[in-house]
Amino acid sequence: MSIVTHRSRGYEENLQTFGLISGFFNSGSALGAFVGPTASGFFYDKYGFEWTTSINGFIIIGLVSDI
Secondary structure: OOHHHHHHOOOOOOHHHHHHHHHHHHHHHHHHHHHHHHHHHHHHHHHOHHHHHHHHHHHHHHHHHOO
């Protein structure tokens, strides 16, 4: 969620709103830094390099196409 989205939903442009946006961004970044390698390691052990690369590719394409 960006500041533009928060403005359109009626949030004020103040320190609390910026803190909320920053918290969402940092939480998502930290979660991705943990889940990405963990899931990739699991898939690598179970399916091997080729299938893990394909699975990661499909996940990334799904996330990008949702934008």
